[in-house]
Amino acid sequence: MRKSRVETAETRRRIVDVASREFRANGLHATGVADVMAEAGLSHGGFYRHFGSKDHLIAEACESALTTLIGSLEKAADGRNGKDGLKAIVNAYLSTSHRDRLADGCPLAGVGSELVRASEETREVAAQGIAEVVELLAMQIDPRRGKAARSEAVFIAAAMVGAVTIARIIPDPDASASVLQDVKKHVEMR
Amino acid sequence: MRKSRVETAETRRRIVDVASREFRANGLHATGVADVMAEAGLSHGGFYRHFGSKDHLIAEACESALTTLIGSLEKAADGRNGKDGLKAIVNAYLSTSHRDRLADGCPLAGVGSELVRASEETREVAAQGIAEVVELLAMQIDPRRGKAARSEAVFIAAAMVGAVTIARIIPDPDASASVLQDVKKHVEMR
């Protein structure tokens, strides 16, 4: 049943992709290796042909999720720089649709508190992704990318991650939406 | 081996207390009922004399953690109102000591992304706690507690929760501390 190198690489990519979504949807602890493999259309035994451990998969899935996030934020900005680009990014991130789409969303909001207790490798990957998000936001604030712009970007990133996390916890949809609304307003006022 | 009513109530309180700390230190999923009971000096079998399920304990532990948090924020403000009180609260929350003390810290930063997937009961409890934190912050911003003050309080709360979560993920202590520093600065500038 050996597969070709191309198929093997595709399978591996599919596992990371599925894992990245499942982890965000259900949490790192609650998602099992067997769940991921089943969702990828495979039996669980083959997992260790691709990854050394669940922890390594978490690290790769985290990296993949953050890369996707950055891509979607760039797409939201849609080539616009400055105020308009930032506004578009903030609007996309602080939307009820992002709040409600766990599997596609930002991993920092989705599994942030589990990343705190993840492996050093995963935390390094996450830290790198955070730095890239901050860089992207800073570029919108001031393309010359000064220290001040990066500092402000950190502030905005923290507010966005906290807002979506809190909005997802609050069961009442209106109260939840108004948290997103409040934070959006204050980020835009700056 | 039956215990008196007073002892029973004390035991129950001790279990909630230990659980509240263990959950924040190790996460909701990673902390077992047996872990909590052992830490409370009991065998696991007696757990169900006090609680209907692990989920109910989570709800109570979450409530307890939030009550403690609000108390410590009030203590940080130390009777001061307005700018000084707010500054004191923000300084306490965005400190490296809060970052490094998982078990004693804010449950929204500690287990926020797990609360998203917690029971309705737990999420209601958490939402109530969030509302109280917002109220406390709003009172510092403007004691007349207008809608605007509450909206700004939501923004500050989101930024603080996001900042501590992100700071805890970043492995490098200096990079992590500068996230806290950046957010602190911008909250104070408002």
Place this chain on the structure above:
DNA sequence: TGTACATCAGTGAACGCGCGTTCACTGATGTAC
């Protein structure tokens, strides 16, 4: 106040279950000649 009995907090073994990981096996793919 004293006695007889019911209650129930806590113990420790056991339940079924799912976890991460390992392994013998299979057969198609890759490699060496």
Place this chain on the structure above:
DNA sequence: TGTACATCAGTGAACGCGCGTTCACTGATGTAC
């Protein structure tokens, strides 16, 4: 280009383990008279 052999992706059973929960049992506490 064709053949013989080594490799290894994927399968499915099995490993030990810890989970949340249940239960028979114990003996001290609470209650009724």
